[in-house]
Amino acid sequence: MTTISASESPLMIEAEPRALLDAVAADPAVPLALGVTGPGGHGRTTYLHELAGHYRRAGVVVHTDVPTDGAALDADAVLLVDDAHLLDDARLRTLHALVAGRRHRLAVSYRPWPRPAGLVALTEALRRDGRLIPLTPFTRARTAAYLAATTRLGRHPDVVDFVHTQTGGVPRHVEWLVREVREHEPAAGPPTEPPHQVLLRFGADLEDLAPDARRLLIALAADVPLPVDELCALLGRESAEIDALLAETRAAGLVGADGQLTPIVARAVTLLSPATDRTALWRRFTQLRLAHGASVLPLVRSLLAAGVAGDCPAATLEAAAEEALAAEPALAARLFAMAASGGRPAVARQAAAAALAGDLDLALRLSGRLLTTASSAQRVEAAVVAATALAHRGQADRSVELYQWSGRASAAAFAALGALATACPAERTEPNRADRDEPPTLHASAARLMADGVRHSVDGPAADALSTLVQAAALLEPDGRAVLLPDSPAALAALTALHCGELDIAERLLDRALTSGLGGPLLAPRHRLLRAWILMVRGRTAAAAEQLAAVTAGGPLESRDDLFAVGLNLGIARRTSDLGALRRGWVPALEALVRHPVDLFTLLPLGELAIAGARLGDLGRLQPYLRAARLLLGRLDDPPLWRTPLHWSGLHAAILTEDPATADDHVAALTAAAGHSRYGAVVAGAAACWVEVLRGMVDPARVETAARGLYDIGLCWDGARLAGQAAIRTADRRAMTTLLDCARTLQAGWGDRTGTPPPGAAGQRLSDREREVAELMVTGLTYREIGDRLFISAKTVEHHVARMRSRLNCANRPELLALLRTILADRSAAPTGQPWPRRGGT
Numbered sequence: 001m002t003t004i005s006a007s008e009s010p011l012m013i014e015a016e017p018r019a020l021l022d023a024v025a026a027d028p029a030v031p032l033a034l035g036v037t038g039p040g041g042h043g044r045t046t047y048l049h050e051l052a053g054h055y056r057r058a059g060v061v062v063h064t065d066v067p068t069d070g071a072a073l074d075a076d077a078v079l080l081v082d083d084a085h086l087l088d089d090a091r092l093r094t095l096h097a098l099v100a101g102r103r104h105r106l107a108v109s110y111r112p113w114p115r116p117a118g119l120v121a122l123t124e125a126l127r128r129d130g131r132l133i134p135l136t137p138f139t140r141a142r143t144a145a146y147l148a149a150t151t152r153l154g155r156h157p158d159v160v161d162f163v164h165t166q167t168g169g170v171p172r173h174v175e176w177l178v179r180e181v182r183e184h185e186p187a188a189g190p191p192t193e194p195p196h197q198v199l200l201r202f203g204a205d206l207e208d209l210a211p212d213a214r215r216l217l218i219a220l221a222a223d224v225p226l227p228v229d230e231l232c233a234l235l236g237r238e239s240a241e242i243d244a245l246l247a248e249t250r251a252a253g254l255v256g257a258d259g260q261l262t263p264i265v266a267r268a269v270t271l272l273s274p275a276t277d278r279t280a281l282w283r284r285f286t287q288l289r290l291a292h293g294a295s296v297l298p299l300v301r302s303l304l305a306a307g308v309a310g311d312c313p314a315a316t317l318e319a320a321a322e323e324a325l326a327a328e329p330a331l332a333a334r335l336f337a338m339a340a341s342g343g344r345p346a347v348a349r350q351a352a353a354a355a356l357a358g359d360l361d362l363a364l365r366l367s368g369r370l371l372t373t374a375s376s377a378q379r380v381e382a383a384v385v386a387a388t389a390l391a392h393r394g395q396a397d398r399s400v401e402l403y404q405w406s407g408r409a410s411a412a413a414f415a416a417l418g419a420l421a422t423a424c425p426a427e428r429t430e431p432n433r434a435d436r437d438e439p440p441t442l443h444a445s446a447a448r449l450m451a452d453g454v455r456h457s458v459d460g461p462a463a464d465a466l467s468t469l470v471q472a473a474a475l476l477e478p479d480g481r482a483v484l485l486p487d488s489p490a491a492l493a494a495l496t497a498l499h500c501g502e503l504d505i506a507e508r509l510l511d512r513a514l515t516s517g518l519g520g521p522l523l524a525p526r527h528r529l530l531r532a533w534i535l536m537v538r539g540r541t542a543a544a545a546e547q548l549a550a551v552t553a554g555g556p557l558e559s560r561d562d563l564f565a566v567g568l569n570l571g572i573a574r575r576t577s578d579l580g581a582l583r584r585g586w587v588p589a590l591e592a593l594v595r596h597p598v599d600l601f602t603l604l605p606l607g608e609l610a611i612a613g614a615r616l617g618d619l620g621r622l623q624p625y626l627r628a629a630r631l632l633l634g635r636l637d638d639p640p641l642w643r644t645p646l647h648w649s650g651l652h653a654a655i656l657t658e659d660p661a662t663a664d665d666h667v668a669a670l671t672a673a674a675g676h677s678r679y680g681a682v683v684a685g686a687a688a689c690w691v692e693v694l695r696g697m698v699d700p701a702r703v704e705t706a707a708r709g710l711y712d713i714g715l716c717w718d719g720a721r722l723a724g725q726a727a728i729r730t731a732d733r734r735a736m737t738t739l740l741d742c743a744r745t746l747q748a749g750w751g752d753r754t755g756t757p758p759p760g761a762a763g764q765r766l767s768d769r770e771r772e773v774a775e776l777m778v779t780g781l782t783y784r785e786i787g788d789r790l791f792i793s794a795k796t797v798e799h800h801v802a803r804m805r806s807r808l809n810c811a812n813r814p815e816l817l818a819l820l821r822t823i824l825a826d827r828s829a830a831p832t833g834q835p836w837p838r839r840g841g842t
Helices: 015-026 044-057 089-101 117-129 140-150 157-167 171-181 196-200 203-207 211-220 228-235 239-251 263-272 275-291 297-306 314-324 329-341 347-356 360-373 376-392 396-406 409-422 442-459 462-482 489-499 503-516 520-537 541-552 559-575 579-595 600-615 619-635 640-656 660-672 678-694 700-712 716-729 733-748 768-777 783-790 794-807 813-829
Strands: 002-006 009-013 033-037 078-081 105-110 131-134
Touching (some): 015 044, 033 044, 033 117, 089 105, 105 117, 157 171, 196 263, 203 263, 211 228, 211 239, 263 297, 297 314, 314 347, 360 376, 409 442, 409 600, 442 462, 462 503, 489 503, 489 520, 489 600, 503 520, 579 600, 600 619, 600 640, 619 640, 640 678, 660 678, 678 716, 768 783, 768 794, 768 813
Antiparallel strands (some): 002 009
């Protein structure tokens, strides 16, 4: 690769043409019969210019016009002819004769098209008696070298990539683009689009083409694969004529060898083509595609990128929107809006697409207008959209009302689902004729299964509920991206699984839902938050926090998702003993609870908020919501599956507020539900064990059985915490060691590997002096600084630290610090350090 000068800019050439230039520079008398070929803009003229410079510097006369009589040409002169493809037959014959005579030095450049017979004969003669050099586009390395030679931008790979991708390495286009970006600030990254001034440079090239060739470029600018037969139908030409048009545009350097336009050429063609030509051709294109049932979305997407999608008929935009609905609902909403502006009745579909994309504000605005102004069919669709949006925002009563009014079979099932969630029976309405004629679609079947599954969870076995909801999720997986749902069957199944301890099933369901895109972007946060919730209860707090951060980074959440997010935030803070994070998250959690009224599907975050409120001494502010939850469950006859986790949370809140009577009530409620499921039995046994431990009655075997039972149903953190707290409160050193080992074993099974010690493994009580030392030690003070604060020597501080490290069985200082942080933060588990009174005692 070598740089040669042509006009103002260097041009990068490969080894073969460089070798010839070097040979001429070394010996200008060397024989020369050369053909230089390449499309427009590939440097043929520049190459001849460089040859001429070598000869002239050596004193050799250079001619550039073909003489009418080849014999009259001075044998010592050099003939350099550019654009030989434009010469007439007589001049081509003259050049052929000069090559055949082998007495003259000459070089000829030409494009690969047109190919008159005289040029073909000349090319054969040059191949036989001289040499041919094809000039090709730059490789990326040559583009980088060109930028390095002309600007400071060659050191920036992103700028090189931008230039090379936009131009495809066509030398002239590289030069044009580099001139405009030369002053670009690299720190800001490359421009996202070619500057307007660059695009205007293509005007002359486009004007030189035949009208049909320009129409071909407009078709190719759509960036949609076009077989020859489709191009023939689009342009009204035979295949041979299409081949000739492609050859013409390739020779002009506007179409690549693969028959495609580079991005910069496509933008120039779109910008510079007359709007009437462009509109007429693309209308014809979309009509052909729609007539054959082919996709129009790629075409419309390209026109959107070029800023000329307004050239498309409204029907085409609507068809493209339907195609985009499943994978890109936000794009679909935009296209439906454009179609509606063009006169299509697409506003209801726009509202549905906006809801699927998660833009519930827009969905509610559009559907609200349609409910009062649109035709009957559009009002029905608008009612379904509004009902779905309101369900996500916690307005279940209004959602149920709109679902019932719409009269659709699936909407009736969703109304029943919403009524179950709030324990408010929905009025049954007689289906109209349209509803009776509605086919039994997968959507309608899944909706009925969702309602049936939740109904089973309230009044039937948990296994039946879970099975029914899993079936509903499976029905929607093949085409669930474009289905507008008030809730996800996978999410409801996962909630049911969480409430009965089947966390592995819940995880797999949520993973499948995320992979299939069930419910579109609207429901993706719900699936990810529930996935994070499972990680949290299993004790994998670091992974849960990472997933929560990923969800909240996407912007504000709808009220139901926000309630789960704040519940996760507080739950993670509690499990990691981060009192500061617990305090910071408390007010946002209360706000989220105000935004979303209590329903059956939000009892998990409500329970987590109750424990956090007790930890912060502010449980009173949650009492109205806890009463509402109890009333809701009461209206449903206290279904064991849904009430058990809430009582489990209530038990821990009572422990934190040192309320033995309330704790006993929760234990009694859990015991009453123990026969409903294995989960209920395990939790009931663990609850009874907890209160016994707090009353100073530690049975190591029973505690370990209860702790391992909690671990087995997925409550891994709770199991380790129970074992750790029992270890704190036993006076039997052997039992203490056994329980502490149990806590560590259960923690090791979490898989989080965060270095956090077992919850409550504060195993050993610290003396008052040791606690003072520990509190100062975790702030980062040195032994001397701690001694100065406590008026003791640094040696005495070191002695206390050594005793704590030995008693807590810590291998190193970081492990000791981590455990001390937990001990200090976990003091609230039993603030007074005194055992609770026995039941019925004083």
